[in-house]
Amino acid sequence: MLYNEPSPLETRVLTRRFSLPNSASIDTALANGGYQQFLKACGMTQEQIIDEVKASNLRGRGGAGFPTGMKWGFLPRQSPKPKYIVVNGDESEPGTCKDRVLIENDPHLLIEGILIAAQAVGAKAGYVYIRGEYRYLIDIMEKAIDEAYAKGWLGKNIQGRGVDFDLYTHTGAGAYECGEESALLESLEGKRGQPRIRPPFPAVAGLYQCPTVLNNVETFCAVPSILEMGGKAWADLGIPKAGGTKLTCLTGHVNKCGVYELPLGFPVEKMINEVGGGIRGGRKMKAFIPGGSSCPVLKGDEAWPLTMDYDAMAKAGTMLGSGGVVIMDETTDMVKAALRIMHFYAHESCGWCIPCREGTTWLKKILTRLDRGVGTTRDIDLAGDLAKNMLGRTFCPLGDAAALPTISIVEKFRDEFEAKLRKVQVAVPAFPDSPLVVMQ
Amino acid sequence: MTFSPELEKRIEKLLASYPSNRRKSALIPMLMYAQDETGYVTRELVEEVARRIGIPPVQVDEVVTFYTMLWRKPRGKYHVQVCTNISCLLTGGEELYEHTCKKLGLGHRETAADGVFSLEEVECMGACSWAPAVQINYDFYHHVTPEKLDQLIDDLKKVH
Ligand SMILES: Cc1cc2nc3c(=O)[nH]c(=O)nc-3n(C[C@H](O)[C@H](O)[C@H](O)COP(=O)(O)O)c2cc1C
Ligand code: FES
Numbered sequence: 001m002l003y004n005e006p007s008p009l010e011t012r013v014l015t016r017r018f019s020l021p022n023s024a025s026i027d028t029a030l031a032n033g034g035y036q037q038f039l040k041a042c043g044m045t046q047e048q049i050i051d052e053v054k055a056s057n058l059r060g061r062g063g064a065g066f067p068t069g070m071k072w073g074f075l076p077r078q079s080p081k082p083k084y085i086v087v088n089g090d091e092s093e094p095g096t097c098k099d100r101v102l103i104e105n106d107p108h109l110l111i112e113g114i115l116i117a118a119q120a121v122g123a124k125a126g127y128v129y130i131r132g133e134y135r136y137l138i139d140i141m142e143k144a145i146d147e148a149y150a151k152g153w154l155g156k157n158i159q160g161r162g163v164d165f166d167l168y169t170h171t172g173a174g175a176y177e178c179g180e181e182s183a184l185l186e187s188l189e190g191k192r193g194q195p196r197i198r199p200p201f202p203a204v205a206g207l208y209q210c211p212t213v214l215n216n217v218e219t220f221c222a223v224p225s226i227l228e229m230g231g232k233a234w235a236d237l238g239i240p241k242a243g244g245t246k247l248t249c250l251t252g253h254v255n256k257c258g259v260y261e262l263p264l265g266f267p268v269e270k271m272i273n274e275v276g277g278g279i280r281g282g283r284k285m286k287a288f289i290p291g292g293s294s295c296p297v298l299k300g301d302e303a304w305p306l307t308m309d310y311d312a313m314a315k316a317g318t319m320l321g322s323g324g325v326v327i328m329d330e331t332t333d334m335v336k337a338a339l340r341i342m343h344f345y346a347h348e349s350c351g352w353c354i355p356c357r358e359g360t361t362w363l364k365k366i367l368t369r370l371d372r373g374v375g376t377t378r379d380i381d382l383a384g385d386l387a388k389n390m391l392g393r394t395f396c397p398l399g400d401a402a403a404l405p406t407i408s409i410v411e412k413f414r415d416e417f418e419a420k421l422r423k424v425q426v427a428v429p430a431f432p433d434s435p436l437v438v439m440q
Numbered sequence: 441m442t443f444s445p446e447l448e449k450r451i452e453k454l455l456a457s458y459p460s461n462r463r464k465s466a467l468i469p470m471l472m473y474a475q476d477e478t479g480y481v482t483r484e485l486v487e488e489v490a491r492r493i494g495i496p497p498v499q500v501d502e503v504v505t506f507y508t509m510l511w512r513k514p515r516g517k518y519h520v521q522v523c524t525n526i527s528c529l530l531t532g533g534e535e536l537y538e539h540t541c542k543k544l545g546l547g548h549r550e551t552a553a554d555g556v557f558s559l560e561e562v563e564c565m566g567a568c569s570w571a572p573a574v575q576i577n578y579d580f581y582h583h584v585t586p587e588k589l590d591q592l593i594d595d596l597k598k599v600h
Binding site for chain 1: 458459507
């Protein structure tokens with residue numbers, strides 16, 4: 001089911017079967033090109049598949065943006081151990097709701113992408129890890145898997161090609177940290193979702209200490225179209241160094257919130273004003289988060305001239321992230337936004353390492369004081385300093401994910417923190433329909 | 441402890457999903473699916489799951505205490521979860537949560553005495569583009585207003 005109207009400005013590659021009736025069924029998939037690229041992959045060598053993915057400039061869609069072809073190339077070919085495919089469907093980065101749309105509308109696209117990855121590295125089994133809240137997606141995925149077994153696209157000797165592959169779902173149970181790849185593997189092994197020391201990376205020692213390809217749902221879903229179009233043509237959908245399209249979730253104060261498939265390098269201005277129908281109530285954009293709450297926050301004016309790609313966002317001091325765009329208009333209380341974001345990280349810190357566990361809780365306390373206007377100016381500095389001290393000092397990147405938005409909000413919106421302390425109304429117009437107006 | 445035939449089938453499939461020397465992998469899914477039947481993770485369930493997987497109960501406890509969705513006390517028949525994370529916050533999620541507290545007379549992770557409703561303020565549930573979002577048990581509700589929420593709750597009260 002689609003929860004928002006598609007936009008004519010989209011480039012529908014991964015989502016192209018979405019509007020077909022029964023788009024999730026194997027019959028619809030097979031009648032519309034489904035599984036054909038897997039057959040093509042069966043006639044290619046492992047190097048050829050990986051080279052095609054490298055040529056596509058596909059970068060991981062889970063948030064970190066690591067080049068996918070290179071990652072697959074890291075699996076040791078000669079290892080006698082079994083190899084695994086693990087799909088990261090934990091999707092819990094605040095602002096992100098795109099993997100859900102992919103699995104719900106076209107689970108066979110995901111299965112085909114997994115099969116191609118399995119061919120590229122010689123894996124015989126795979127797991128789709130889906131966050132516990134998405135129970136209905138597990139049902140959809142299991143139905144699709146059953147259909148694929150019944151029609152000979154999973155199991156032994158797939159389509160007579162001498163290829164064996166088994167696929168299973170695995171439910172999470174409510175833990176953001178399980179989206180981090182090594183914690184996800186721990187969880188898949190039946191343990192607490194705490195991160196492992198890296199290296200070794202999953203490519204070398206992943207599930208059950210075996211070589212593992214671990215990618216985001218969207219990353220796998222991109223692979224069939226890469227083989228279909230050819231890596232180069234797929235890359236050209238985007239811009240140099242950032243190939244293809246990206247599912248982008250517009251959220252917050254924009255008129256047409258929704259998930260849209262946009263080419264990499266899409267202008268922010270066009271994304272907000274044309275795809276998203278502009279900022280609610282014709283207001284100004286105060287702040288912009290490009291891809292989930294773990295990214296440093298930009299001021300509205302900084303964001304308008306940018307394009308949605310890895311390099312442009314890095315140059316602006318932030319990250320493209322997971323595709324969860326958060327748009328905040330001029331009525332937004334940034335102190336409260338900072339607090340709510342930290343509330344999340346404090347709740348989700350797995351507790352394994354001290355800088356993250358203690359740092360997030362301490363920051364939450366400081367930000368609570370500041371939000372209530374009962375802190376001191378020193379608290380503002382303390383929040384910034386403390387967050388900076390966490391950077392790079394935690395066991396996994398959750399600590400950075402908590403620190404980065406805080407540092408940017410404190411630096412860029414310091415006046416709002418100070419204004420709250422003075423208990424003076426911040427210079428924001430009061431709109432009655434806005435929940436985030438700062439009241440005196 | 442006896443489970444329904446459907447759950448038994450699911451557990452059988454689950455245990456067959458992992459290499460035979462990696463049965464512990466089934467732990468979290470087994471708890472999640474069993475909890476749907478028992479309501480929450482009871483002592484009896486911990487021991488049963490430990491027995492079926494072949495691990496000491498303490499290893500089950502280790503996991504149960506980590507994951508938010510594994511409940512160690514009873515929840516309502518209808519578990520109402522309201523998201524107040526950033527995208528929902530910007531679109532009225534906090535007011536919606538406060539409204540729900542009043543409507544149900546419950547606070548965060550509280551269950552009503554009659555066991556019909558329980559409430560939880562939750563983190564992002566992956567519905568950010570259709571915020572504010574609510575989940576009741578596993579069902580998603582998008583663009584929820586206080587009025588829409590009242591309607592949902594009143595309807596559930598009627599069927600109950
Ligand atoms: C705290 C934390 C949470 C994460 N959550 C997710 C997630 O929900 N989904 C996801 O695909 N990747 C998530 N990641 C990134 C994964 O660790 C990993 O980089 C990614 O799944 C690799 O796949 P990709 O290369 O296809 O992006 C998270 C990372 C961290 C540090
Ligand atoms: S922020 Fe509420 S569902 Fe994502």
